[in-house]
Amino acid sequence: MEHTVSRRAVLAAGGALLAQNLRADEPKTKLKIAVFSKHLPFLQGDELTAKVAELGYDGLDLTVRAKGHVEPERVKQDLPPLVASIRKHGLEAPLVTTDIVDADTPYAADILATIADLGIRRYRWMPPGALKYDAARPYDAQLAELKPRIAKLAALNEKHKLCAMWHTHSGVQYVGQPIWDLHILMRDFDPRYIAVNFDIGHATIEGGIGGWGNSFHVTAPRVAGIAVKDFYWGKGAKGTWDRVWCPLGEGMVHLAEFLKMVKAGGFDGPVQQHLEYPLKTPEATYAAMTHDLRVLRSAMAQAKL
Numbered sequence: 001m002e003h004t005v006s007r008r009a010v011l012a013a014g015g016a017l018l019a020q021n022l023r024a025d026e027p028k029t030k031l032k033i034a035v036f037s038k039h040l041p042f043l044q045g046d047e048l049t050a051k052v053a054e055l056g057y058d059g060l061d062l063t064v065r066a067k068g069h070v071e072p073e074r075v076k077q078d079l080p081p082l083v084a085s086i087r088k089h090g091l092e093a094p095l096v097t098t099d100i101v102d103a104d105t106p107y108a109a110d111i112l113a114t115i116a117d118l119g120i121r122r123y124r125w126m127p128p129g130a131l132k133y134d135a136a137r138p139y140d141a142q143l144a145e146l147k148p149r150i151a152k153l154a155a156l157n158e159k160h161k162l163c164a165m166w167h168t169h170s171g172v173q174y175v176g177q178p179i180w181d182l183h184i185l186m187r188d189f190d191p192r193y194i195a196v197n198f199d200i201g202h203a204t205i206e207g208g209i210g211g212w213g214n215s216f217h218v219t220a221p222r223v224a225g226i227a228v229k230d231f232y233w234g235k236g237a238k239g240t241w242d243r244v245w246c247p248l249g250e251g252m253v254h255l256a257e258f259l260k261m262v263k264a265g266g267f268d269g270p271v272q273q274h275l276e277y278p279l280k281t282p283e284a285t286y287a288a289m290t291h292d293l294r295v296l297r298s299a300m301a302q303a304k305l
Contacts, residue, residue: 029300031269034059034094035289036227037069039275042282044069049085055289059092061272064111065099065127072099072107075114083118094270095122095165095225101130102149103156116160122224122270124197125153125164131175143184146175150185150194157193165197165225168215170205170243177206179215191222201229201274204253205243212254213261220265228255228296229274245276248292249299259303271300 035057043051048069052060062082064070070078079096086093096115100108100123115123131146133139157164166186168179176182179196186194196219203212216223230251234244249255273292279285 029297029305031267031271031300031305032058032092032094033271033273033293033296033300034061034092035273035293036061036097036275037063038097039279039285039289041069045082046085049082049089049091051286053089053091055286056293057091057273057289059094059270060086061124061270062086062093062096064096064115064123068097070096072111075107075111079114080118083120093118093120095124095272096120097124097167099127099130100125100153100164101127103152108153109156112156112160112162116162121161122163122165122195124167124225126166126176128167128169128171129174133173133175135173139181140184142175143181146185147188150189154189154193158190163191163193163195163224165195167197167227168199168202170202179203179206180218183218186222191224195222195224197225197227197272198223199227199229199274200253200255200258201227201231201245201276205231213257216258216261216265220261220267223265223267225270225272226262226267227272227274229253229276230255231276245278247277247288247295248273249295255296255299256302259299259305263303263305267305271296 035052037048037060040048040051049060062069064075064079065072070082083093098111099105100111133142153164166176166182168176168182171177182196198216198219200212203215207213207215228248229245230248230253231243231245232251233241236242273296275285275288275292279288
């Protein structure tokens with residue numbers, strides 16, 4: 001019987017071979033690197049997971065949030081097949097990114113139950129600006145008021161054996177922005193259930209020359225995830241200074257120094273790669289991902305991570 005090979009099968013085989021060759025040329029690292037699916041909104045389903053595998057990543061950090069790859073209200077239906085596709089392509093699903101603020105966030109219970117059933121043990125919570133300080137009130141009192149909400153989420157995480165990682169951001173009056181406040185907020189909670197996702201790009205924006213290092217040291221015992229991106233300070237059209245996101249290794253982030261701290265702290269993953277600088281086309285996005293992944297893998301290999 002004559003067998004017909006589809007064009008799609010040929011392309012898939014070619015993509016798999018390209019991915020294998022890319023990985024063969026890369027420095028070897030112990031820790032796995034996942035890319036944030038936010039940067040690939042133009043890909044869905046199997047196309048998304050196949051492309052991430054082709055580009056040489058180890059895993060995918062899926063957006064399970066409004067306008068993400070999985071909408072919260074459809075998490076039970078849509079997340080399992082997408083995770084199955086991730087694993088079919090030899091990737092890992094070490095975490096998801098959510099809009100969860102506390103246990104009462106709509107669909108939070110559904111999201112946590114679903115990821116637990118899928119064997120995903122970590123998720124990012126607290127989107128940027130979700131909680132802001134009231135400058136007219138003492139900050140310590142506001143932090144104390146937040147602890148019961150965290151306690152309720154911690155209990156839900158313990159039930160499902162999950163770890164919620166608060167992603168560190170930069171901004172104005174965000175709770176968690178200075179990072180020392182996360183130490184105050186979380187020190188009474190078990191780090192297996194309430195933890196930090198340390199973003200070295202945002203931490204450098206807020207920490208300048210050395211404050212980012214102090215921030216990492218104070219939170220290191222409960223850092224359960226790390227996000228990597230780069231930036232420099234520049235002036236906008238109005239002449240005001242602002243952060244300018246850029247390719248990894250071209251900005252102000254002290255990547256090698258940071259990774260030495262990560263190694264010394266015994267961190268075991270996951271590492272997430274973010275690309276916040278403007279990319280106008282899918283092709284430009286893929287080229288940027290390839291560049292930043294190679295820079296990150298090289299730096300991690302030198303740090304023996």
